[in-house]
Amino acid sequence: MGITHLCFADDLLLFARGDESSIRLLHDKFSLFSEASGLKANLAKSQVYFGGVDDNTKATILSILGYEIGELPFKYLGLPLSTKRLTILQCKPLVNKITARITTWMAKCLSYAGRLQFVKAMLFGVQAYWSQLFFMPKKIIKMVEAVCRSYMWSGEATIAKKAIIAWDKVCLPKNAGGMNLLNLRIWNQVAICKLLWALSQKKDRLWITWIYTCYIKNQDIHTMDSPKQAAWMIRKIIHMRKHWQELGNIDSLIIGGKFHLATAYKRLRGAVENVAWNKLICYNIAEPKHNFILWVNLHGKLRTKDMLIKWGLSVDPLCVFCNSTMETQEHLFFDCPFTKGIWQSMLNWQQWDRRIQTWSVEWGRVQTEITWKRPRKVILRASLATVVYSIWIERNKRIFQHKITPRQNMVHQMKLSLCTRVRRNQRLFSYINSL
Structure with missing residues (x-):
């Protein structure tokens, strides 16, 4: 094919026959170029690779060039070049690079929704460069997924099996109940x-x-x-x-x-089946962190006290808001008088005149009552996410920080959050101002 060199930026590969005369000719021309341009090869970073060359010729060529002998695989443009199957060790730099990004202080300060976006934009961007050039070993794909999974649920790069929702479900499209992350293998x-x-x-x-x-x-x-x-x-x-x-x-x-x-x-x-509540996530304009907690709750995976007790943990089973009934998902949303009052206040503010029922009935009504594009429906869906998020955060504050926020203050903060969220949408902002 007559290929003499491959060059990208300051990475240069030179090709020649494995004999003394060809190497001397190549070396002389390269030296002439160096004298004319002032660009010289860094001996510490330069190596020579052989294929089908006897030991005596190798020794002669090494003495002419002054470079160290190299072995495959070697890195070019940050990727390992090898004629054989990539080993786990050769792909480990990919895992190390992802881990290094996770351990930065900014990555540690993100919410669940922030970590999800970080995984989408940063970590998969690094992986996509490799996956479009190599057939990735299954073990490396599992390691990358494990690091991403652990970071998303715990905020740490240390691989752990703690995951609120299975990774396969997280990788599904939003309409199928996932968060639309890429399945690395596929x-x-x-x-x-x-x-x-x-x-x-x-x-x-x-x-x-x-x-x-x-x-x-x-x-x-x-x-x-x-x-x-x-x-x-x-x-x-x-x-x-x-x-x-x-x-x-x-x-x-x-x-x-x-x-x-x-x-x-x-x-x-392959085809995926839509979940019943898909529009609550796909078409919700609430803050991402609000939508994330709503998504976890729709999967029934928020770690309420009844769930912790089933796992064998010793906790006070009573609801932290009413102190009279065991805390379950159905009770917290919205059988509890305190949380029911919050949701009722938000419905009254938006002029929805109806009686609050069980959690499954409530999210079903929000999903199907009227066309999702109407401002009234858009704000209602965002309100559901905001209320679920706010109740969950307040519940955790009362349990772990022993701080109490009055109900009227919580409702005011939710309204303010919604107004801030839609301030750039004139149609929605005008609707909220009319309430």
Whole structure:
């Protein structure tokens, strides 16, 4: 193919035949370039790699260049380059990089909703770079998921099994009861399918030209046997043909001449079933931390006292607000006179004239009463999230900090939170001001 070098920024790879004359010629030209430009190779960071060269020739070449001998895999652009299957040790820098971001002081100060967004934007951004270039080992995917899971639920990078909601559920779309995080295993498979598609299109790219020249030649990539002499990653790309049937019509995945990863991901993930309360989360304009606690509560996973007692913990079973009934989800939302009064005050403020019933009935009414786009309905849904969040926070303050906020003050803070949230939406802000 006549490849002499690969260069990106200050990372340079030079290629030559493994004989003394070729190396001397390459070294002389590189020295001439250094004298003309003033740019010199850093001997401490430079290495020479051999393939199919005898020991005597290796010694001669090393004496000419003055570099240390290197071994595969080595890093290029922050990624390990190897002809063999990536090992756990080679992928460990990915886990270490994610852990390093988690341990920063800013990451530790985030709420549940903040951690969720941090995982989406930062951690998966790091992982996505690797997953689109390599077939990730299953153990590394599990380690990355474990670190992300532990951070989201505990705020720490230390891997623990404490999770309020299973990670598989968290990775589901919001309409299916999840938080729309990427499933790393499926995303990795889809990313490799994209490489297979690019390979099948014979795009004018260096790596594709090289694979066709060395391995595919005149064969059909869809029917050929996997070349046994090819590098492990190339064989993995060709093996991804088994997932093409699951993707269906490949042409429908091509948008603007590009393979659409998001659409392929949804197809490979498969159809999901909507939860009954999906619109409460998907179309809720409340603060993210309010929506997060509402989401946990809709799953029935808030750690109320009855749940703690079932786990064998010794706690006072009585509701911290009324001190007369065991604290359960149904009691806390909204059988308790104190919390019922809060929800009733918010409904009265928005001119909803009805009697409060059980928790399952209340969220069902908020979900279905009228079209969600109307300002009255939008504010009602946001109010439900704000009330659930505020009650849960007040409950924890009374138990752990022994602080009490009067009910009228809580209602005032909730109204203020809603007004602040919609201040940039003229339609909603005008509606709230009219109340």
